[in-house]
Amino acid sequence: MHKDMVEFVRAAIARNGRPTEPFRDRFTHTLRVLKWAERLQELEGGDLEVIRTAALFHDVGWDPGRPHETVGAEITQDYLTEHGFPAEKVAAVVEAVAHHNHRDSPGPFSKETLILQDADFLDEVGVLTIVWDSMRVALQKEPSYEAAYERARKTFAQLEGWKHWLRTPSGRKLYEEQLGVLGQCLEWLKYELDR
Numbered sequence: 001m002h003k004d005m006v007e008f009v010r011a012a013i014a015r016n017g018r019p020t021e022p023f024r025d026r027f028t029h030t031l032r033v034l035k036w037a038e039r040l041q042e043l044e045g046g047d048l049e050v051i052r053t054a055a056l057f058h059d060v061g062w063d064p065g066r067p068h069e070t071v072g073a074e075i076t077q078d079y080l081t082e083h084g085f086p087a088e089k090v091a092a093v094v095e096a097v098a099h100h101n102h103r104d105s106p107g108p109f110s111k112e113t114l115i116l117q118d119a120d121f122l123d124e125v126g127v128l129t130i131v132w133d134s135m136r137v138a139l140q141k142e143p144s145y146e147a148a149y150e151r152a153r154k155t156f157a158q159l160e161g162w163k164h165w166l167r168t169p170s171g172r173k174l175y176e177e178q179l180g181v182l183g184q185c186l187e188w189l190k191y192e193l194d195r
């Protein structure tokens with residue numbers, strides 16, 4: 001991944017004004033999605049360059065009045081065209097960015113788009129759920145281990161209900177593995193807290 005391209009995305013996210021939850025930095029989310037996308041590509045195949053570039057750009061866009069994936073697709077198209085990417089690569093990356101969060105749409109989507117959809121969904125499912133929920137609870141008025149446990153338990157139930165959004169066999173398997181680990185952590189936490 002060319003460092004100028006990474007820097008372009010970092011700077012674009014930093015100035016696009018999209019509101020975020022505390023600690024949920026959009027650029028570090030992007031880097032984790034990029035890693036998930038690489039892991040999925042290794043298991044599922046697909047064009048690695050298209051997948052990596054699309055993962056990097058997927059959340060680059062923001063406009064309060066328009067879907068962020070549409071704005072992101074435009075920014076991606078302009079950047080890649082200006083930087084001499086071949087037209088067919090540009091089209092494939094733009095398609096993935098434009099549909100990265102269209103999980104309820106039947107498609108058909110390219111393998112690269114399906115991998116990006118799953119990679120985006122795999123971030124913050126698993127042990128990171130407990131970490132983030134705990135950090136979030138720490139900002140509340142009366143933070144406690146119990147409150148952190150309760151919050152993570154609710155997130156777990158929500159994530160359980162989203163299993164069907166996964167598109168690829170490897171994405172589904174990883175999601176279920178992550179949830180398995182999270183479920184076990186919560187069971188132990190419950191035991192340790194004697195609840």
Ligand SMILES: [Fe+2]
Pocket residue numbers: 058059068100101
């Ligand atoms: Fe997004």
Ligand SMILES: [Fe+2]
Pocket residue numbers: 029033058059120
């Ligand atoms: Fe995302």
